[in-house]
Amino acid sequence: MNDEEQEIEYKWWLEQKSDTSVKWQTLSHKGVVFPPPYVPHNIPLVYSGQKLLLEPPAEEIASYFAQMLDTDYMKNPVFIKNFFREFQIILRECSSRHTIEEFSKCDFTLMYEHFQRIKEQKKAMTKEEKDKLKKEKEAIKASYGVAFLDGRKEKVGNYTIEPPGLFRGRGEHPKTGCYKRRVQPEDVTINIGKDAQIPEPPAGHHWKNVIHDSTVSWLAMWKDNVNDNFKYVFLAPGSSLKGQSDMKKYEMARNLKGCVDSIRKTYTADLRNKDMAIRQRATALYLIDKLALRAGNEKSDDEADTVGCCSLRYEHVSTEEPNILVFDFLGKDSVRYFNAVPVDDQVFKNIKIFKRPPKTHNDDLFDRLNTTVLNKHLQSLMPGLTAKVFRTFNASITFQDELRKHTPKDGTLQEKLSAYDKANRRVAELCNHQKGVGKSHESQMEKMQDKVLSLKYLRRRYIEQLRQVEPKMKRKKAELFEADPELTDDWILKYEIAITKKDRERIVNKFDKENAERKQNKEKALLKSDLKERLGEVIAKEKLLEKGKIPSVKDFPPMKRNATADKLLEYIAKTDDRIKTAKLQMEDKDENKTMALNTSRLNYLDPRITIAWCKTFNVPVAKRFSATQREKFRWAMDVDPDWEF
Template sequence: MARLAVSSDSEDDKPLATATNGRAKANGSNANGKRPLAGSGSDLSDDDKPLAKRAKGSTNGASASAANGNASKRKVAEASDDDDDRPIAQTLKSVAVPMPGAVKQSDDEDDVPLAKTNGLGGRGRPRQSYKEESRSAEDDDDSDVPIAKKAAKKRPSNGNGKSKQPPKKKVKKEESDPDASSDEDVPLAQKAPAAKAKAVPKPAATKRKSEPTTPAVKKAKVEVKKEVKKEVKKEASLSPVKARGKKAKSEDAEADAQAKAEEAEEEESYKYWEALNAAGDGSQKWTTLEHNGVLFPPPYQRLPSSVKMLYDGKPVDLPPESEEVAGFFGAMLETPHAQDAQFRSNFFDDFKTVLGKHPAYNGVKIMSLDLCDFRPMYEYYEAERAKKKAMSAAEKKEAKKVKDAMEEPYLYCLLDGRKEKVGNFRVEPPGLFRGRGEHPKKGKLKLRLYPEDMVINIGEGTKIPVPNIPGKWREVTHDNTVTWLANWKENVNGNSKYVFLAAGSSLKGQSDIAKFEKARELKKHVDRLRKDYTADLTSKIMADRQRATAIYFIDRYALRAGNEKGTEEADTVGCCSLRYEHVTMEKPDKLILDFLGKDSIRYYNELKVEPQIFKNIRLFKDGKTELDDLFDRVTTTGLNKYLQSYMQGLTAKVFRTYNASVTCQQQLEKLTDPDATVAEKILAFNRANREVAILCNHQRTVSKGFAASMDKMNDRLRALKYQRRKLRYALLIQEPQLKKKRKELVEEESDLDDDWIATYEDEQRKKEIEKAEKKFEKEKEKAVAEGDDEPKASILKDRIEAINEEYDRLKGERGSTTVELKSAKPSEKLEEAIEKLDERIKNFRYQITDKDEGKEVSLTTSKTNYIDPRIIAAWAKKYGVPIEKVLSKSLITKFPWAVEVDADFVF
C-alpha cells in the first residue's frame, strides 16, 4: 500500500484542559540546567560568587565567612551594618529549595528586582550555618523575613533608634590563622584567608535519605575527590608555606564542588509528578513567573552591491525591503519548492505587493516571474554556506560562543522560584511559507515580527523584559491560568503561535501525565461504550447510526475526528468530515479510505469491516454526490459531547492515545523473547512501535537517500566480515587441526569478492592517510598555541610511509589464505576476537533489517505523543534493555516521570 510522508507534529502535543487526580508532595527542587537568567545575576560580582570561588582578600566581611561554612565564631564578631542591609544576592548566594506548587513570596521580596534576588534570579532560602539554622528552626514566624530585617529585629537598640552591634567574641587560637591574635584589628580586606574552608552544611529539612543519589551528584562528588587527591600528591614536593596555601586552595575547591553537588541534588530531587497540579482550564498554573521575553532575529543585512537580481537580463536595484523578499526565493532556487506552480504563484503575488510599497530604485517594473533571474542571489548564498562549512574548528567554536551568549538570557525562566527551561524562545524569522503537502498558501510571505506584534505573559509585579530590538510589547498580561510566556498571530494562516516551556518542564510534564492518565481511565469505560455504539449501528434514528459508525472508525482505526475547514485552508479531513469521494466500496466487506489528513498527509487504507459497517456506509452514500458529507448528521462538537457522557474529559483524540498505548503493550508482550539478545529485543520493540505507527497513519515516503544509506550499511557489514576472515585465517595458521573440527572457520563469505576487497583496502588507505594528515595539522596548531617548535614534516612523511607499507602488505595477501596480523596474538585471543565479531555482525544484521522494515513508517511521532512512555520504560526494565536504546535523549528529558516507573507497570 502507498505510504507518504507524515508530520512529526500532533494535535496531542497541546496541554490537556483537564484536572487529574492523585497529588503527592514534591521532594526537592527542579532538575533543569544551571545557567543563570540574563539580567538576574549572570554577570556576578565578587560579592555574588560562591565563597570557594572568590578572590582572596574579598571585602565581603561576615557574609563571606558565614557562607564558607567556617566553624569559627569570628564571623559573628566581624559582621557590619552595611552587610546586613545589602540585598541577598550580594551577601549570600541563595540555594533555592522551593516547596511543591506555588511558592509564596514575602512582600519585601516581591519588590526586589530580578537581578538582585539571588544568583539565578530566584528567591530561595540562603544557606545557613549550624547556629543560624537552629535559630530559624526555632522561630518559624520570621522564616520569610529578609536577612537585613531579621538582623535589625533581633539587635538591641542603643537608644537613638539605631541597632547596636553585638559585642566581639574572642576566637579560639586553634581555630584561627597563626597570626590571628595580631590581626584582630586589621580591616577584613587585608586579613589572610582562613586556612581551612569547610563545606556549607546542608539544611536538614532538604535531606532525603530515601532518595537515591543522582548521577549528577555522583559525578560532582567523584570530581571533587579526584581534584583533592591531585592536590594532596603535589603537597609533598612543596615547601611548608606553599603546601599550606595549596591545601587551602584544594579545600576551597572541595567546598565549592561539594556545594555544587548538593545544589544539583536539591534541584534534581524536585519531582513535579509527585506534586501534580490540576491541568484543567481556568485553574491556576503558577504563582510567580519571571522571564526575559523572546529573542527576535537580527535585522536584515543588505547584499553586496555587486549582487542583484536580474529582470529580462537587466540588474534591478531593489530597496532592502524588496531585496530581502527576493533573496528568500533566490536562496530556494534549486529546491522543489521553487519549481512548484502554486508556490511560485503565491510568492509572486506577495512579491508584487512588497514592490508596490518599495519599488526598485532604478525604476524597473517587474511584471512577470518568468523574466526574473535570481541566480546571482542563489550563487551568493551558496558561497556563504560554503564559507561557513569551511570554517576551522576554532572559528566554529567562537561563532557558537557568540550565539550561546546571545541566547543565554532567554534559555530559562523562573516559575514559582524554580529555574525552568523555555522551549521555542526564538521568534520565527521572516521567509516563505512552505506548508505541508498540497497546502494552498505555500509560497506566501511570512512577515518579519516586531515587539508590537507580541503579547507577553509574566507574573504581576515582576520586572517587564526589554525587547532585544527597538519597540514596545503589544500587550503585557499576567494570566496565571495559562502556561504560555508569549504569543503572536502569524500573517499567513492567521493562527496564534505561543512560546511555552520546554518539553521537559514541570508544566509540560504535568500535562503529559494528565493526558496518559486520561487514556488509562478510558479502560474502565471502553467496554460499555463499545457495547452501546455497536447496538446503535442498527438504530432506526439516522443520526445515532451515523454517530455509532463514526465512533467505530475512531476506535478501531484511530481516525481523527476532523473539523470544518475554511475556504483558504488546506482541504484536510477527518472522520466526521469525510465526503462521498473519500470512501470507495468493494463487495463484500472492503472499504478503501483515501483522503488528505492532518498536515495534508495522504491517508490511504484498505479496511475489511463488519457487514453492518459496510451496509451503513452504503446507506450513508445513497442519494449523495461526490462532494457531499458522508456523516452529514454528525459534528465533532456533538460527538465529543456524547463521549463525555461516558467519561469526564473524553474526546475523540483520547482514543488515539488509548489505542496506541494498548496496541504497543500487546505487541511487546507478543513479540519479546525474554531469552533473546538486547539487539533482538530492540528489533521486537521497533516492530511493536511500527504497528502503532501504522494504526495512527504515521507513514512517510522512502527518502531519496535510503538506497545509498543501505549500501553504506551493507559495506560496513562486509567490513566486519573482512576483519573476521582475517582473524579466522590467522587462527587456522596457528591451529590447522581446526579446519576439520570447525567448518565455519573455512567457509567463505558470499559477499566478499576480490574486487570489493581491493576497493575497500584502497579506500581505507586513503582514510588512514587523511587521518594522519589531520592529526599532524592539529599537532602543529597546538605547538603554535603553546609556543613550542612545530613538528617536522618528516614525522608526517614517516607515518604515511608506514601506512603505505601496511596496505601494500595487505595487497600482497589478496586471494591467499596466508595472512599476517599487525601484532601476533595467541589462539585464545583470536578466538575471543572472532566471537566478538560474530556478535557484532549478528547485531548489525538486525539493524539493517530494522531500517529496511521501517523505511515507510515514522516511529518517532508515536513515541513522542501517543504511546504512554511508562509502557516503554517498564518493558526496558523488565527485559534488561538500556532505556537510551529505545528512547532518545530528548524523550528521556521529556518524560523523566516515566523513567522511574516499576518494571511491573501495566497501562
C-alpha cells in the same frame, strides 16, 4: 545546591493538585528575542535581461526565494505562484519603481550565488569566530532561555520569534510559498505575573498587550499572517507545566481502559439505531476506535484539503464486498491515508447507506455529524474523553501488547531494540505517521551494507588463520569454511585498497606529528627512511593490490598473533554476533524509512511503557530516549518494571 539542581529535585508528579486550572501563582521572564533586522545586500534581480536594484522590502522577499533555487520547491507550481503573487504585493506596498509582471522573465541567479558565497564564508570561519558566535548565543540563552515559575527556575522552549521567510507547509499545502512577514513587537502579547517586571520591547516599539492570565501556560503569543493561527512561546518540554500536561493526557487515556468495553458495547448497539444521526455517530466512533482516525475539523476554502473521520466525503471511502472499506484521503499535514480494511458487517452496511443517491462526489459521508456533536457525546460517556484520547489510548495499548508479544526475554540488546522498533512501527502504521524517504537513505544503507561485509571479511580472515593454526579444523567444522556469496573478490579488493590507503594516511600523519614535536623540542628529525620502514607492510600490500591480488594470511602477519584454535573460534563467534547485530540495524533502518516513529513515540505512547520495558529487559533508557527526551519525561522515570498502561 544551585537553581538547576533544585529544579531537578522538584518532583511535581508526587504532589496532588485538586485545581489544575490555575497553572502558576507567580511568573517572570525576559520576553522574546526578535530576529535581526534585514540588511540589504544590493545584489540585483535580473528581469528580462535587465539588472534591477530592488527596494529593501522587495529585495528581502526575493532573497528568501533565491536561497531556495536548488530545492525541490522550484518544481512546485503552487509554491512559485504564491511567492510571485506575494512578491508583487510587496512591490506595490513599497511603491517600487520597477514593473515586474511575469515570473518567467525573473532570474534570481545573482542573488543565489551571493548566498552561496555567504555559505562558504560560514564554513570557512575560524574556531575563534565560531566560539565568539557561540558565546553570544549562550548569553542570549542565559537571559531569555529561563523563566521563574512559582519561584523555581524553568527552561523556556522557543524564546526566539520566528524569522520572516517563505512558508513551506507540509504535503500539498495550498499556501506553500506565501510570505511569512516579519513579526513586530506590536504583534506580540506578553503573559506574565502581576508583580513581575514587564520585559522591555525593542527601542521605539511597544507590546500589543500585556496580560496576567494564570490559567494558561504560554509566555508570549502572536498571530501568524499566513495561516491566521496563533503562535506561542512555552516553557521547555522538560518543564513542570509541560510534564503535567503530558501526564494528564496519558492518565486520561489510561482511564479510558476502565470504561472502553461499555463504550464499545454502546456504540455497537447504536450501529443499528433507527435515528440516522445516532447511527452515523456510532459508525464514526467505530472507525475512530478501530482505525485510530482523527476526528477531523471543518476548514475554510483556503486551507489544505485535509480531512478526518467526521469530515470524510463521498469519494474518500469506497466499498468492496463482502466487508472491505477502502479509505483514500489526505490526512493531517496533507499525508495520504490509504487503507483497505475489513470491518464489522453492520459498519459496512451503514457506509453503503450513507453513500446512497442522491449523494455524490464532494458530499459529506457523515452529513448529520460534526466534531462538536461527536465530542459532546464522548464527554457524556467519560469526562474529558475526546477522539484524540481514543487515539492515544489505542496507540499506547497496542504498543504495550506488541512489546509483550515480540520482545525476546533472552535476546541480544539489538534483538530487543528491533522488537521495540517493530512495535513502534505497528503504532505508526495505525496512526498513519508517515514520512518521505530521506535523500541520504540510499547512501546510509550502502554504508551499513559495507559494515556487514567488512565484518564478514574479518570473520573470513579469522577462519583463514584458524586453518593455518589447525589444518584439521576444515574437516571438523566444515560449515565455517563455506564461501559467502555476498563476499565477492571485487568488493574485497576495493575494501583492501580503501583500508590500505587509510593505513598509509594514519602512519604518515603520526610520523609528521612526531617530527613536529621533535622540531618544537629542538630534537633531530626522523628521516624519510624511517617513514619508509614504518610503511613497509603498507607498501608490500599496495604492490599486491596494484596487481589485483587479494592479500592472504600467508602474505602478512595474522589478525591475532599467537592465537590458539579455541581463541580464534571465540573471535569468530563474537564476529558472528556483530554481523547479526549489524544486519538487524540495517533491516530496521530500511523498514523505518517511511515511518515517522518519533511522532508516535513522543506524542502518542505513554513514556512509562518504554521505561517499564527498559527496566524489565535490561535495556538502557538512553537507547530509546535521548537526553532531551529523558528530561521531558522525567516524571515517568520512577515507574516499576511491572507498571502497566
